[in-house]
Amino acid sequence: MAAKVTSRVTVLGGGISGLSAAYYLAKNHKDPSKITLVESSPRFGGWLHSVRAESGAIFEQGPRSLRPVGPAGWESLNLASELGLENMIIPVSTSHAGARNRFIYSKGQVHKLPSSIASIVKRQSLFSGSLLPILLREPFVKRRTDESDESVYDFFKRRFSKEVAEYLGDPICRGIFAGDARLLSLRSVFPPVYEMEKSRGSVVKAAILPGKSSSPAPDNHPLVQKSIQEKWSIWSLQGGLQTFADKLHESLVHMGVNVLSETPCRAIEFKNNGSVCLSTDTKDIVSDHLVSTLSTGVLSSVLTDSLQPLKNILNEIKSVSVGLVNLEYKSNLIQDEGFGILLPSSEPVNILGIIYDSCVFPQHDRNDGNHTRLTIMMGGHWFDKHCGNPDTVTPQSLTDNAVKAVNKILRITQEPVYHLSSVQKNCISQYHIGHTDRVQRIFDYVQQNNLPLTLLGASYKGVSVNDCIFNAKKGVEEMLEKL
Numbered sequence: 001m002a003a004k005v006t007s008r009v010t011v012l013g014g015g016i017s018g019l020s021a022a023y024y025l026a027k028n029h030k031d032p033s034k035i036t037l038v039e040s041s042p043r044f045g046g047w048l049h050s051v052r053a054e055s056g057a058i059f060e061q062g063p064r065s066l067r068p069v070g071p072a073g074w075e076s077l078n079l080a081s082e083l084g085l086e087n088m089i090i091p092v093s094t095s096h097a098g099a100r101n102r103f104i105y106s107k108g109q110v111h112k113l114p115s116s117i118a119s120i121v122k123r124q125s126l127f128s129g130s131l132l133p134i135l136l137r138e139p140f141v142k143r144r145t146d147e148s149d150e151s152v153y154d155f156f157k158r159r160f161s162k163e164v165a166e167y168l169g170d171p172i173c174r175g176i177f178a179g180d181a182r183l184l185s186l187r188s189v190f191p192p193v194y195e196m197e198k199s200r201g202s203v204v205k206a207a208i209l210p211g212k213s214s215s216p217a218p219d220n221h222p223l224v225q226k227s228i229q230e231k232w233s234i235w236s237l238q239g240g241l242q243t244f245a246d247k248l249h250e251s252l253v254h255m256g257v258n259v260l261s262e263t264p265c266r267a268i269e270f271k272n273n274g275s276v277c278l279s280t281d282t283k284d285i286v287s288d289h290l291v292s293t294l295s296t297g298v299l300s301s302v303l304t305d306s307l308q309p310l311k312n313i314l315n316e317i318k319s320v321s322v323g324l325v326n327l328e329y330k331s332n333l334i335q336d337e338g339f340g341i342l343l344p345s346s347e348p349v350n351i352l353g354i355i356y357d358s359c360v361f362p363q364h365d366r367n368d369g370n371h372t373r374l375t376i377m378m379g380g381h382w383f384d385k386h387c388g389n390p391d392t393v394t395p396q397s398l399t400d401n402a403v404k405a406v407n408k409i410l411r412i413t414q415e416p417v418y419h420l421s422s423v424q425k426n427c428i429s430q431y432h433i434g435h436t437d438r439v440q441r442i443f444d445y446v447q448q449n450n451l452p453l454t455l456l457g458a459s460y461k462g463v464s465v466n467d468c469i470f471n472a473k474k475g476v477e478e479m480l481e482k483l
Contacts, residue, residue, distance in 0.1 A: 003283045007036040007258065009483075010278055010285050012265055013293035014039025015046020016465055017457040019248040020079070020472035021291050022257055028480055032256040036285055038278065040264035044249045047427050048465070050240025051326075053418055057373060058240045058364035059326035061422050063465050064357065064375070065092070065234040066241075068227040072462070072470035074219035079469055080237075081223045083247045088238040090363050091230065098360035099233035101338025104171055105409050106347055112336070113168075127163050134161050139202040149433045152189055153181040159203060171342035174352045177463065178322050178380025179430050180345065188431035236361050241465070265294075268302050276452050289483060291475070293457035295319055295426060296442075310445050316438050317459055319426035321390040323378040325402035326357075328418035333372045333410070334359055341409065350386035351405045352377040371417070376402035380428070395421035429459040454479045 008029070011022045014037060026032035043049070047062035067073050068091075080089065092098050102113045104126055111126035123130045141159050144150065150158075156169035165181070173181040177189065187194040196206035218228055227235070237243040252259055267279040268290065278285040292299050296314040303311050340355035357373040358365055365371055378401060379387045387393050387401070398421040406412050439460050446453050456475045458468055 007287045008034035010287040011291045014044040017293035017468040024476040026255045036258040045245030050242035055366035057366040072466035091232040094233045097337040103341040143201040155186040188435040289452040296459045325376040326420040327416040329372045
């Protein structure tokens, strides 16, 4: 018989959303021991997963950098400072090649994207002509009056051109969401761009002449101000972003939070007395409130059938799996340094993109010499087509595909001296057309049925690390007002 454990609040999921939510709860609770964090795996951090090889090199099996901009970016910096991580931050300035230079592979060539006004005026190899006429025309394109949702691809095609949709909108969606721009909702994927047309009638106009209150004032925190003064573009941490998760976990233990690993949730039942019971293999955790950071599909699978309407809506939000291959080669083999390369879906190479890890964060290179570290992303929306079944594909198969792609795109013919492959299953939620409405229906159901449940995580309002941290803090604040 399972042991019964009581908890004021239980946080389900030990990824960055769950860790952050538990941290903000513990900060604002007089007795953090009444908070329980439950994680199914032996490791905390979720998709934040940094691996240190024997050589000392750091390889990211998930996100590798954060942007220090906007309220979400500022909150991540604030949290890093609170955790004592300031001296471990590795910033990349806007003048760095890793921030300035981004590339698209198409038609057998690597094309550098325009990064200055001068480059916009010139004809780009990726496009049939200069982008300047397209940008000058955009403010005169009528804003859309139809309130129905629109795909990212259709938006860029309508306001700019088919080429911009094909060679910018499409590969950017593959890089961020591993998804299809023809299915992803502009409103949910790029809310600021959606608001630019809605409020100003033009993306270009809003970018050049932003309204007085179009963006919030920067946070006054010293680390935020430092990032602005030093013009950071992105940042990481010594040891990789896993350091962020590890420090959060360490802080929770120190604060007295009841932290459980290797404890998969088997069922969630909301009781008539207003409590919620989370069942595991060895214990039943009864709480006054549940914070779930699970993906919608996983959450749906552990809810009781009495919540079938909620389960149905949760299952409407799909996720995709991503294959990640880290490769390391001897010597510096990148001729034109930058952040990396993305591929449009029309390109017949079975990868999503290549990240130049050693260009962006050379601090993560091995200690005994000059090497090139790359991460190859593959699969996503096209996983079955390009890689096979995520449950059965072998690491060697992924590695072989990655090496082949690097050979074709970067002309690197030598064999890697190190490789690491993994499949991140159902790791990125897909914000398909209608996503905003789906999320609202989920939240409405929870509210209308008075469920003691807060839903956080990357399935709802942003997939980035910054979004997860920011929404965790916001969600906890809203929850505490009601408790």
